[in-house]
Amino acid sequence: xxxxxxxxxPRWDKTNNLVYFSYLLVLLFFIWSSKQVGLSPLxxxxxxxxxxxxxxxxxxxxxxxxxxxxxxxxxxLQIAFVGTFVGILGGFSLAIFAAxxxxxxxKLYKISRGLIAFFRTIPDxxxxxxxxxxxxxxxxxxxxxxxxxxxxxxxxxxAEAMEEIEKKPQKALEAIGISKIAIIFCAVLPExxxxxxxxxLFSLEKAVRSxxxxxxxxxxxxxxxxxxxxxxxxxDQASTILILIFILVIIVEQLSxxxxxxxxxx
Amino acid sequence: MEKFxxxxxxxxxxxxxKVTNLSKSYKNKKVLxxxxxxxxxxxSVALIGSNGSGKSTLIKCLLGLTNIEKGEIYxxxxxxxxxxxxxxxxxxxxxxxxxxxxxxxxxxxxLSNVIHGSxxxxxxxxxxxxxxxxxxxxxxxxxxxxxxxxxxxxxxNVNTLSGGESQxxxxxxxxxxxxxxxxxxxxxxxLDPKVGIEVMxxxxxxxxxxxxxxxxxxHDLKHAEHxxxxxxxxxxxxxxxxxxxxxxxxLDVDEFYAA
Numbered sequence: 001x002x003x004x005x006x007x008x009x010p011r012w013d014k015t016n017n018l019v020y021f022s023y024l025l026v027l028l029f030f031i032w033s034s035k036q037v038g039l040s041p042l043x044x045x046x047x048x049x050x051x052x053x054x055x056x057x058x059x060x061x062x063x064x065x066x067x068x069x070x071x072x073x074x075x076x077l078q079i080a081f082v083g084t085f086v087g088i089l090g091g092f093s094l095a096i097f098a099a100x101x102x103x104x105x106x107k108l109y110k111i112s113r114g115l116i117a118f119f120r121t122i123p124d125x126x127x128x129x130x131x132x133x134x135x136x137x138x139x140x141x142x143x144x145x146x147x148x149x150x151x152x153x154x155x156x157x158x159a160e161a162m163e164e165i166e167k168k169p170q171k172a173l174e175a176i177g178i179s180k181i182a183i184i185f186c187a188v189l190p191e192x193x194x195x196x197x198x199x200x201l202f203s204l205e206k207a208v209r210s211x212x213x214x215x216x217x218x219x220x221x222x223x224x225x226x227x228x229x230x231x232x233x234x235x236d237q238a239s240t241i242l243i244l245i246f247i248l249v250i251i252v253e254q255l256s257x258x259x260x261x262x263x264x265x266x
Numbered sequence: 267m268e269k270f271x272x273x274x275x276x277x278x279x280x281x282x283x284k285v286t287n288l289s290k291s292y293k294n295k296k297v298l299x300x301x302x303x304x305x306x307x308x309x310s311v312a313l314i315g316s317n318g319s320g321k322s323t324l325i326k327c328l329l330g331l332t333n334i335e336k337g338e339i340y341x342x343x344x345x346x347x348x349x350x351x352x353x354x355x356x357x358x359x360x361x362x363x364x365x366x367x368x369x370x371x372x373x374x375x376x377l378s379n380v381i382h383g384s385x386x387x388x389x390x391x392x393x394x395x396x397x398x399x400x401x402x403x404x405x406x407x408x409x410x411x412x413x414x415x416x417x418x419x420x421x422x423n424v425n426t427l428s429g430g431e432s433q434x435x436x437x438x439x440x441x442x443x444x445x446x447x448x449x450x451x452x453x454x455x456x457l458d459p460k461v462g463i464e465v466m467x468x469x470x471x472x473x474x475x476x477x478x479x480x481x482x483x484x485h486d487l488k489h490a491e492h493x494x495x496x497x498x499x500x501x502x503x504x505x506x507x508x509x510x511x512x513x514x515x516x517l518d519v520d521e522f523y524a525a
Contacts, residue, residue: 166372168365168367168369169369169370169371169372171331171369172363172365172369172370172436173371173382173385174331175329175331175358175363176358176359176361176362176363176383176386176443177354177355177356177357177358177359177386178382178385178386178389179355179385179389182385182389182391182394185391185394186371186374186378186382186385186394186395187371187382190371190372190373190374191371191372191373193373
Protein backbone atom coordinates (compact mmCIF):
# COMPACT_ATOMS: atom_id res chain seq x y z
CA UNK A 1 0.00 0.00 0.00
CA UNK A 2 1.26 3.38 -0.90
CA UNK A 3 1.61 5.98 1.79
CA UNK A 4 -0.01 9.23 0.87
CA UNK A 5 1.69 11.73 3.16
CA UNK A 6 0.61 14.70 1.13
CA UNK A 7 -3.02 14.34 2.25
CA UNK A 8 -2.18 14.57 5.95
CA UNK A 9 -3.37 17.70 7.72
CA PRO A 10 -0.62 20.05 8.96
CA ARG A 11 0.73 19.25 12.43
CA TRP A 12 0.57 22.87 13.51
CA ASP A 13 -1.86 25.58 12.65
CA LYS A 14 -0.29 28.36 10.68
CA THR A 15 0.83 31.26 12.84
CA ASN A 16 2.36 34.51 11.78
CA ASN A 17 5.85 35.67 12.68
CA LEU A 18 4.56 38.14 15.22
CA VAL A 19 3.39 35.23 17.37
CA TYR A 20 6.81 33.54 17.21
CA PHE A 21 8.41 36.85 18.03
CA SER A 22 6.23 37.26 21.13
CA TYR A 23 7.13 33.74 22.29
CA LEU A 24 10.77 34.73 21.97
CA LEU A 25 10.15 37.93 23.92
CA VAL A 26 8.54 36.01 26.79
CA LEU A 27 11.48 33.61 26.90
CA LEU A 28 14.00 36.47 26.91
CA PHE A 29 12.08 38.24 29.65
CA PHE A 30 12.15 35.08 31.74
CA ILE A 31 15.94 34.65 31.34
CA TRP A 32 16.60 38.30 32.15
CA SER A 33 14.24 38.23 35.16
CA SER A 34 15.75 35.08 36.66
CA LYS A 35 19.16 36.74 36.50
CA GLN A 36 17.72 39.87 38.04
CA VAL A 37 16.08 38.05 40.96
CA GLY A 38 19.16 35.92 41.56
CA LEU A 39 17.59 32.55 40.91
CA SER A 40 20.56 30.26 40.58
CA PRO A 41 21.05 26.61 41.59
CA LEU A 42 24.50 27.50 42.91
CA UNK A 43 23.15 30.05 45.40
CA UNK A 44 20.61 27.50 46.55
CA UNK A 45 23.32 24.90 47.03
CA UNK A 46 25.46 27.35 49.00
CA UNK A 47 22.53 27.89 51.34
CA UNK A 48 22.02 24.22 52.15
CA UNK A 49 24.50 24.03 55.11
CA UNK A 50 22.85 27.09 56.70
CA UNK A 51 19.46 25.52 56.27
CA UNK A 52 20.64 22.36 57.97
CA UNK A 53 22.12 24.42 60.83
CA UNK A 54 18.88 26.37 61.25
CA UNK A 55 16.87 23.16 61.27
CA UNK A 56 19.14 21.60 63.87
CA UNK A 57 18.73 24.68 66.05
CA UNK A 58 14.95 24.44 65.64
CA UNK A 59 14.95 20.88 66.94
CA UNK A 60 13.82 19.85 69.40
CA UNK A 61 11.02 22.43 69.68
CA UNK A 62 10.93 24.36 72.92
CA UNK A 63 7.56 24.07 74.60
CA UNK A 64 8.37 26.23 77.64
CA UNK A 65 6.13 29.07 76.48
CA UNK A 66 3.34 26.83 75.22
CA UNK A 67 0.52 28.50 77.20
CA UNK A 68 1.10 32.09 76.03
CA UNK A 69 1.57 30.69 72.52
CA UNK A 70 -1.68 28.74 72.68
CA UNK A 71 -3.42 31.93 73.78
CA UNK A 72 -1.89 33.69 70.84
CA UNK A 73 -2.93 31.04 68.32
CA UNK A 74 -6.47 31.15 69.71
CA UNK A 75 -6.39 34.91 69.16
CA UNK A 76 -5.35 34.27 65.55
CA LEU A 77 -8.30 31.94 65.06
CA GLN A 78 -10.63 34.48 66.65
CA ILE A 79 -9.41 37.25 64.33
CA ALA A 80 -10.01 34.96 61.36
CA PHE A 81 -13.42 33.79 62.57
CA VAL A 82 -14.89 37.16 63.50
CA GLY A 83 -13.37 38.79 60.41
CA THR A 84 -14.76 36.11 58.09
CA PHE A 85 -18.19 36.18 59.69
CA VAL A 86 -18.62 39.94 59.42
CA GLY A 87 -16.91 39.97 56.01
CA ILE A 88 -19.31 37.37 54.61
CA LEU A 89 -22.32 39.39 55.79
CA GLY A 90 -20.81 42.49 54.16
CA GLY A 91 -19.88 40.59 51.01
CA PHE A 92 -23.39 39.18 50.71
CA SER A 93 -25.05 42.58 51.15
CA LEU A 94 -22.78 44.15 48.55
CA ALA A 95 -23.21 41.18 46.20
CA ILE A 96 -26.98 41.70 46.09
CA PHE A 97 -26.37 45.11 44.58
CA ALA A 98 -23.55 43.80 42.41
CA ALA A 99 -25.56 41.03 40.73
CA UNK A 100 -26.80 42.10 37.34
CA UNK A 101 -30.61 42.04 36.83
CA UNK A 102 -31.05 41.42 40.55
CA UNK A 103 -29.77 44.66 41.98
CA UNK A 104 -32.68 46.39 43.77
CA UNK A 105 -31.08 49.70 42.87
CA UNK A 106 -29.55 49.28 39.39
CA LYS A 107 -27.70 52.58 39.74
CA LEU A 108 -25.61 51.04 42.49
CA TYR A 109 -24.55 48.07 40.34
CA LYS A 110 -21.32 49.61 39.06
CA ILE A 111 -20.46 51.23 42.38
CA SER A 112 -20.80 48.01 44.34
CA ARG A 113 -18.88 46.08 41.68
CA GLY A 114 -16.12 48.67 41.88
CA LEU A 115 -16.05 48.56 45.65
CA ILE A 116 -15.69 44.78 45.70
CA ALA A 117 -12.92 44.96 43.11
CA PHE A 118 -11.15 47.65 45.13
CA PHE A 119 -11.27 45.57 48.33
CA ARG A 120 -9.99 42.54 46.44
CA THR A 121 -7.14 44.08 44.45
CA ILE A 122 -5.32 45.55 47.45
CA PRO A 123 -3.37 42.74 49.21
CA ASP A 124 -4.24 41.93 52.82
CA UNK A 125 -0.84 42.98 54.18
CA UNK A 126 -1.32 46.48 52.75
CA UNK A 127 -4.75 46.68 54.40
CA UNK A 128 -3.13 45.52 57.67
CA UNK A 129 -0.45 48.22 57.48
CA UNK A 130 -3.17 50.77 56.72
CA UNK A 131 -5.31 49.75 59.69
CA UNK A 132 -2.34 49.50 62.07
CA UNK A 133 -1.36 53.03 61.03
CA UNK A 134 -4.88 54.40 61.46
CA UNK A 135 -6.38 52.57 64.46
CA UNK A 136 -3.23 51.28 66.09
CA UNK A 137 -1.48 48.00 66.82
CA UNK A 138 -3.50 44.99 67.85
CA UNK A 139 -6.24 42.56 67.02
CA UNK A 140 -8.85 45.09 65.90
CA UNK A 141 -6.58 46.15 63.02
CA UNK A 142 -6.19 42.49 62.09
CA UNK A 143 -9.92 41.79 62.27
CA UNK A 144 -10.72 44.80 60.10
CA UNK A 145 -8.17 43.58 57.57
CA UNK A 146 -9.82 40.18 57.39
CA UNK A 147 -13.26 41.81 57.07
CA UNK A 148 -12.21 43.96 54.12
CA UNK A 149 -10.34 41.10 52.49
CA UNK A 150 -13.29 38.73 52.91
CA UNK A 151 -15.76 41.26 51.47
CA UNK A 152 -13.57 41.53 48.38
CA UNK A 153 -13.12 37.79 48.03
CA UNK A 154 -16.60 36.53 48.88
CA UNK A 155 -18.51 39.46 47.35
CA UNK A 156 -17.29 38.63 43.91
CA UNK A 157 -18.14 34.93 44.15
CA UNK A 158 -21.51 35.64 45.77
CA ALA A 159 -22.45 38.05 42.98
CA GLU A 160 -21.35 35.62 40.29
CA ALA A 161 -23.23 32.75 41.93
CA MET A 162 -26.40 34.85 42.02
CA GLU A 163 -26.03 35.74 38.36
CA GLU A 164 -25.45 32.17 37.23
CA ILE A 165 -28.39 30.33 38.79
CA GLU A 166 -31.52 29.14 37.00
CA LYS A 167 -33.72 32.22 36.54
CA LYS A 168 -37.09 30.51 36.11
CA PRO A 169 -38.07 30.16 39.79
CA GLN A 170 -37.41 33.90 40.18
CA LYS A 171 -39.45 34.67 37.06
CA ALA A 172 -42.31 32.58 38.39
CA LEU A 173 -42.48 34.66 41.56
CA GLU A 174 -42.00 37.90 39.65
CA ALA A 175 -44.94 37.02 37.42
CA ILE A 176 -47.31 36.96 40.38
CA GLY A 177 -46.19 40.35 41.65
CA ILE A 178 -43.70 39.53 44.40
CA SER A 179 -41.17 42.22 45.30
CA LYS A 180 -37.53 42.04 44.31
CA ILE A 181 -36.17 41.88 47.82
CA ALA A 182 -38.53 39.01 48.71
CA ILE A 183 -37.46 37.17 45.54
CA ILE A 184 -33.81 37.48 46.58
CA PHE A 185 -34.50 35.86 49.92
CA CYS A 186 -37.02 33.22 48.89
CA ALA A 187 -35.86 32.20 45.43
CA VAL A 188 -32.26 33.30 44.95
CA LEU A 189 -30.80 32.52 48.37
CA PRO A 190 -31.97 28.88 48.59
CA GLU A 191 -30.59 28.25 45.11
CA UNK A 192 -27.16 29.73 45.76
CA UNK A 193 -26.81 28.35 49.28
CA UNK A 194 -24.39 25.50 48.42
CA UNK A 195 -22.15 27.88 46.53
CA UNK A 196 -22.37 30.37 49.43
CA UNK A 197 -21.35 27.75 51.95
CA UNK A 198 -18.45 26.77 49.73
CA UNK A 199 -17.26 30.35 49.30
CA UNK A 200 -17.66 31.06 53.01
CA LEU A 201 -15.55 28.05 53.94
CA PHE A 202 -12.85 29.07 51.47
CA SER A 203 -12.97 32.56 52.98
CA LEU A 204 -12.40 31.11 56.43
CA GLU A 205 -9.45 28.99 55.27
CA LYS A 206 -7.96 31.98 53.52
CA ALA A 207 -8.54 34.19 56.57
CA VAL A 208 -6.79 31.74 58.90
CA ARG A 209 -3.72 31.74 56.68
CA SER A 210 -3.66 35.53 56.39
CA UNK A 211 -4.27 36.14 60.08
CA UNK A 212 -1.09 34.16 60.80
CA UNK A 213 0.89 36.63 58.72
CA UNK A 214 -0.90 39.75 59.97
CA UNK A 215 1.02 39.68 63.24
CA UNK A 216 4.21 40.41 61.31
CA UNK A 217 3.01 43.99 60.82
CA UNK A 218 1.54 44.26 64.31
CA UNK A 219 -2.06 43.46 63.54
CA UNK A 220 -2.42 40.86 66.30
CA UNK A 221 -2.19 37.10 66.47
CA UNK A 222 0.61 34.54 66.43
CA UNK A 223 2.63 36.27 63.70
CA UNK A 224 4.29 38.69 66.11
CA UNK A 225 5.51 35.78 68.27
CA UNK A 226 7.09 34.17 65.24
CA UNK A 227 8.77 37.42 64.25
CA UNK A 228 10.20 38.01 67.74
CA UNK A 229 11.39 34.42 68.08
CA UNK A 230 13.18 34.57 64.73
CA UNK A 231 14.75 37.94 65.46
CA UNK A 232 15.95 36.84 68.89
CA UNK A 233 17.43 33.64 67.36
CA UNK A 234 15.09 31.54 69.51
CA UNK A 235 14.72 29.02 66.70
CA ASP A 236 13.50 26.27 69.01
CA GLN A 237 10.58 28.50 70.00
CA ALA A 238 9.95 29.44 66.37
CA SER A 239 9.56 25.76 65.53
CA THR A 240 6.93 25.39 68.28
CA ILE A 241 5.04 28.30 66.74
CA LEU A 242 5.29 26.76 63.28
CA ILE A 243 3.92 23.48 64.61
CA LEU A 244 0.97 25.32 66.20
CA ILE A 245 0.26 27.19 62.96
CA PHE A 246 0.44 23.93 61.04
CA ILE A 247 -2.03 22.26 63.41
CA LEU A 248 -4.44 25.24 63.24
CA VAL A 249 -4.44 25.33 59.44
CA ILE A 250 -4.90 21.57 59.18
CA ILE A 251 -7.79 21.55 61.67
CA VAL A 252 -9.62 24.39 59.91
CA GLU A 253 -9.13 22.84 56.47
CA GLN A 254 -10.29 19.45 57.66
CA LEU A 255 -13.38 20.94 59.32
CA SER A 256 -14.10 22.81 56.14
CA UNK A 257 -13.85 19.63 54.07
CA UNK A 258 -16.21 17.83 56.45
CA UNK A 259 -18.81 20.60 56.36
CA UNK A 260 -18.57 20.77 52.59
CA UNK A 261 -19.11 17.03 52.26
CA UNK A 262 -22.07 17.16 54.57
CA UNK A 263 -23.95 20.08 53.04
CA UNK A 264 -22.93 20.21 49.42
CA UNK A 265 -22.17 16.76 48.16
CA UNK A 266 -25.64 15.42 48.88
CA MET B 267 -54.47 52.04 45.51
CA GLU B 268 -54.83 55.78 45.31
CA LYS B 269 -52.63 55.88 42.26
CA PHE B 270 -55.35 54.43 40.03
CA UNK B 271 -56.65 56.77 37.39
CA UNK B 272 -60.04 56.37 35.78
CA UNK B 273 -58.48 54.91 32.67
CA UNK B 274 -56.92 52.01 34.58
CA UNK B 275 -60.26 50.57 35.62
CA UNK B 276 -62.89 49.03 33.42
CA UNK B 277 -66.20 49.23 35.23
CA UNK B 278 -69.30 47.05 35.00
CA UNK B 279 -67.67 44.43 32.85
CA UNK B 280 -68.58 40.77 32.96
CA UNK B 281 -65.24 39.95 31.37
CA UNK B 282 -62.34 38.86 33.51
CA UNK B 283 -59.96 39.14 30.58
CA LYS B 284 -60.31 41.64 27.82
CA VAL B 285 -57.73 42.20 25.10
CA THR B 286 -58.21 44.87 22.48
CA ASN B 287 -56.13 45.42 19.34
CA LEU B 288 -53.04 43.81 20.82
CA SER B 289 -50.00 43.79 18.53
CA LYS B 290 -46.47 42.71 19.24
CA SER B 291 -43.39 42.14 17.14
CA TYR B 292 -39.88 40.87 17.73
CA LYS B 293 -37.20 42.40 15.51
CA ASN B 294 -39.56 43.52 12.72
CA LYS B 295 -41.38 40.19 12.76
CA LYS B 296 -45.04 40.58 13.68
CA VAL B 297 -45.86 37.92 16.24
CA LEU B 298 -49.30 39.11 17.26
CA UNK B 299 -51.59 41.15 14.99
CA UNK B 300 -54.59 43.05 16.30
CA UNK B 301 -55.68 40.44 18.81
CA UNK B 302 -59.16 40.93 20.28
CA UNK B 303 -60.15 38.54 22.98
CA UNK B 304 -62.75 38.30 25.73
CA UNK B 305 -63.01 35.79 28.53
CA UNK B 306 -65.99 35.85 30.89
CA UNK B 307 -65.88 35.12 34.62
CA UNK B 308 -65.95 31.40 35.32
CA UNK B 309 -65.14 30.30 31.78
CA SER B 310 -62.47 27.79 30.86
CA VAL B 311 -60.71 28.68 27.62
CA ALA B 312 -58.10 26.72 25.69
CA LEU B 313 -55.67 28.46 23.39
CA ILE B 314 -54.36 26.25 20.60
CA GLY B 315 -51.94 26.82 17.76
CA SER B 316 -48.77 25.38 16.29
CA ASN B 317 -45.29 26.31 17.48
CA GLY B 318 -44.53 29.89 16.57
CA SER B 319 -48.18 30.85 16.27
CA GLY B 320 -47.78 33.43 19.04
CA LYS B 321 -49.36 31.53 21.95
CA SER B 322 -46.47 32.01 24.35
CA THR B 323 -46.05 35.64 23.37
CA LEU B 324 -49.73 36.26 24.05
CA ILE B 325 -49.38 34.66 27.50
CA LYS B 326 -46.31 36.76 28.24
CA CYS B 327 -48.22 39.88 27.27
CA LEU B 328 -51.14 38.93 29.52
CA LEU B 329 -48.82 38.61 32.49
CA GLY B 330 -46.92 41.78 31.75
CA LEU B 331 -43.69 39.86 31.22
CA THR B 332 -42.96 41.61 27.95
CA ASN B 333 -43.72 45.06 26.61
CA ILE B 334 -46.79 45.41 24.48
CA GLU B 335 -46.54 47.53 21.39
CA LYS B 336 -50.10 48.43 20.78
CA GLY B 337 -53.45 47.65 22.35
CA GLU B 338 -54.83 47.20 25.82
CA ILE B 339 -55.22 44.35 28.26
CA TYR B 340 -57.62 44.28 31.20
CA UNK B 341 -57.89 41.54 33.77
CA UNK B 342 -60.29 41.85 36.68
CA UNK B 343 -61.17 45.30 35.34
CA UNK B 344 -57.62 46.53 35.86
CA UNK B 345 -55.62 47.77 32.91
CA UNK B 346 -52.12 46.39 32.43
CA UNK B 347 -49.66 49.21 32.85
CA UNK B 348 -46.03 48.17 32.77
CA UNK B 349 -44.64 51.62 33.42
CA UNK B 350 -45.81 51.73 37.01
CA UNK B 351 -44.35 49.00 39.19
CA UNK B 352 -47.00 49.33 41.89
CA UNK B 353 -49.83 49.07 39.39
CA UNK B 354 -48.12 46.10 37.77
CA UNK B 355 -47.87 44.31 41.11
CA UNK B 356 -51.53 45.02 41.76
CA UNK B 357 -52.48 43.81 38.27
CA UNK B 358 -50.60 40.54 38.80
CA UNK B 359 -52.01 39.88 42.24
CA UNK B 360 -55.18 38.07 41.23
CA UNK B 361 -53.65 36.16 38.33
CA UNK B 362 -52.05 32.80 39.05
CA UNK B 363 -49.74 31.36 36.47
CA UNK B 364 -48.79 27.74 35.89
CA UNK B 365 -45.66 27.31 33.77
CA UNK B 366 -44.79 24.43 31.52
CA UNK B 367 -42.14 23.42 34.05
CA UNK B 368 -43.09 23.79 37.70
CA UNK B 369 -40.42 26.44 38.49
CA UNK B 370 -40.50 25.78 42.20
CA UNK B 371 -37.60 27.08 44.25
CA UNK B 372 -35.14 24.18 44.60
CA UNK B 373 -33.88 22.98 47.99
CA UNK B 374 -36.81 24.56 49.83
CA UNK B 375 -39.60 22.58 51.42
CA UNK B 376 -42.90 22.03 49.64
CA LEU B 377 -44.63 24.11 52.33
CA SER B 378 -42.31 27.10 51.87
CA ASN B 379 -42.92 27.02 48.14
CA VAL B 380 -46.68 26.99 48.60
CA ILE B 381 -46.55 29.81 51.14
CA HIS B 382 -44.71 31.99 48.59
CA GLY B 383 -48.01 32.16 46.70
CA SER B 384 -49.42 34.47 49.35
CA UNK B 385 -46.44 36.84 49.32
CA UNK B 386 -47.97 39.20 46.79
CA UNK B 387 -50.95 40.04 48.98
CA UNK B 388 -49.01 39.78 52.28
CA UNK B 389 -45.56 41.26 51.69
CA UNK B 390 -44.33 40.00 55.05
CA UNK B 391 -40.75 38.70 55.46
CA UNK B 392 -42.07 35.98 57.74
CA UNK B 393 -43.58 34.32 54.65
CA UNK B 394 -40.15 33.85 53.04
CA UNK B 395 -39.69 30.53 54.84
CA UNK B 396 -42.33 28.25 56.32
CA UNK B 397 -40.51 28.11 59.67
CA UNK B 398 -41.22 31.79 60.34
CA UNK B 399 -44.71 31.99 58.79
CA UNK B 400 -47.75 32.66 61.00
CA UNK B 401 -49.80 29.57 61.84
CA UNK B 402 -52.80 30.89 59.94
CA UNK B 403 -50.79 31.05 56.71
CA UNK B 404 -49.16 27.66 57.31
CA UNK B 405 -52.53 26.07 57.86
CA UNK B 406 -53.95 27.67 54.71
CA UNK B 407 -50.94 26.38 52.75
CA UNK B 408 -51.47 22.90 54.13
CA UNK B 409 -55.08 23.12 53.06
CA UNK B 410 -54.01 24.06 49.51
CA UNK B 411 -51.65 21.07 49.52
CA UNK B 412 -54.51 18.89 50.69
CA UNK B 413 -56.55 20.04 47.71
CA UNK B 414 -53.88 18.79 45.31
CA UNK B 415 -53.50 15.58 47.33
CA UNK B 416 -50.05 16.27 48.73
CA UNK B 417 -50.77 17.04 52.35
CA UNK B 418 -48.21 14.53 53.54
CA UNK B 419 -45.45 16.08 51.44
CA UNK B 420 -45.42 19.43 53.29
CA UNK B 421 -41.97 19.05 54.83
CA UNK B 422 -40.38 17.30 51.84
CA ASN B 423 -37.68 18.98 49.84
CA VAL B 424 -39.05 19.88 46.39
CA ASN B 425 -35.98 18.32 44.75
CA THR B 426 -37.28 14.91 45.77
CA LEU B 427 -40.63 15.25 43.96
CA SER B 428 -41.59 13.72 40.63
CA GLY B 429 -42.64 15.91 37.71
CA GLY B 430 -46.35 15.39 38.34
CA GLU B 431 -46.01 16.05 42.07
CA SER B 432 -44.01 19.22 41.39
CA GLN B 433 -46.67 20.52 39.03
CA UNK B 434 -49.31 19.81 41.67
CA UNK B 435 -47.28 21.79 44.20
CA UNK B 436 -47.16 24.62 41.67
CA UNK B 437 -50.96 24.44 41.49
CA UNK B 438 -51.16 24.55 45.29
CA UNK B 439 -48.93 27.65 45.23
CA UNK B 440 -51.30 29.18 42.67
CA UNK B 441 -54.33 28.42 44.87
CA UNK B 442 -52.57 30.11 47.77
CA UNK B 443 -52.88 33.34 45.81
CA UNK B 444 -56.69 33.08 45.92
CA UNK B 445 -56.66 34.00 42.24
CA UNK B 446 -59.62 34.99 40.12
CA UNK B 447 -57.88 34.02 36.90
CA UNK B 448 -55.54 31.11 36.38
CA UNK B 449 -53.36 31.16 33.28
CA UNK B 450 -51.46 28.02 32.35
CA UNK B 451 -48.91 27.72 29.56
CA UNK B 452 -48.88 24.09 28.39
CA UNK B 453 -49.16 22.94 31.99
CA UNK B 454 -48.76 19.24 31.23
CA UNK B 455 -46.44 19.31 28.22
CA UNK B 456 -43.50 18.08 30.27
CA LEU B 457 -45.45 15.25 31.92
CA ASP B 458 -46.29 11.79 30.65
CA PRO B 459 -49.83 11.43 29.24
CA LYS B 460 -51.31 9.63 32.25
CA VAL B 461 -49.95 12.10 34.80
CA GLY B 462 -50.86 14.89 32.41
CA ILE B 463 -54.51 13.86 32.50
CA GLU B 464 -54.42 13.69 36.31
CA VAL B 465 -53.01 17.21 36.52
CA MET B 466 -55.50 18.56 33.98
CA UNK B 467 -58.40 16.96 35.88
CA UNK B 468 -57.14 18.52 39.08
CA UNK B 469 -56.79 21.92 37.45
CA UNK B 470 -60.29 21.74 35.98
CA UNK B 471 -61.94 20.50 39.19
CA UNK B 472 -60.28 23.04 41.45
CA UNK B 473 -60.96 26.02 39.21
CA UNK B 474 -64.56 24.94 38.71
CA UNK B 475 -65.11 24.40 42.43
CA UNK B 476 -63.58 27.72 43.42
CA UNK B 477 -65.01 29.78 40.60
CA UNK B 478 -61.60 30.54 39.10
CA UNK B 479 -61.45 31.34 35.41
CA UNK B 480 -59.01 29.09 33.57
CA UNK B 481 -57.09 30.11 30.47
CA UNK B 482 -54.62 27.54 29.20
CA UNK B 483 -52.60 26.75 26.11
CA UNK B 484 -52.22 23.21 24.84
CA HIS B 485 -51.06 21.15 21.89
CA ASP B 486 -53.42 18.36 22.83
CA LEU B 487 -56.77 18.87 21.09
CA LYS B 488 -58.41 16.28 23.34
CA HIS B 489 -57.45 18.40 26.33
CA ALA B 490 -58.81 21.50 24.64
CA GLU B 491 -62.07 19.74 23.92
CA HIS B 492 -62.39 18.11 27.29
CA UNK B 493 -61.18 20.75 29.74
CA UNK B 494 -62.36 23.97 28.10
CA UNK B 495 -65.76 25.50 27.33
CA UNK B 496 -64.27 27.48 24.51
CA UNK B 497 -61.33 27.04 22.16
CA UNK B 498 -59.39 29.86 20.59
CA UNK B 499 -57.04 29.04 17.73
CA UNK B 500 -54.08 31.22 16.94
CA UNK B 501 -52.26 31.07 13.62
CA UNK B 502 -49.49 33.41 12.53
CA UNK B 503 -50.44 35.84 15.27
CA UNK B 504 -54.08 36.06 14.25
CA UNK B 505 -57.10 34.48 15.92
CA UNK B 506 -58.52 32.03 13.37
CA UNK B 507 -60.83 29.99 15.56
CA UNK B 508 -63.08 31.09 18.40
CA UNK B 509 -65.63 28.37 19.04
CA UNK B 510 -67.32 26.31 21.71
CA UNK B 511 -65.20 23.28 22.51
CA UNK B 512 -68.09 20.98 21.49
CA UNK B 513 -67.76 22.25 17.94
CA UNK B 514 -64.08 21.46 17.79
CA UNK B 515 -64.31 18.00 16.23
CA UNK B 516 -66.50 19.27 13.43
CA LEU B 517 -63.84 21.62 12.31
CA ASP B 518 -61.07 20.65 10.00
CA VAL B 519 -58.29 20.95 12.49
CA ASP B 520 -55.69 19.61 10.09
CA GLU B 521 -56.25 22.59 7.89
CA PHE B 522 -55.79 24.89 10.85
CA TYR B 523 -52.47 23.36 11.76
CA ALA B 524 -51.26 23.04 8.16
CA ALA B 525 -48.76 25.63 7.05
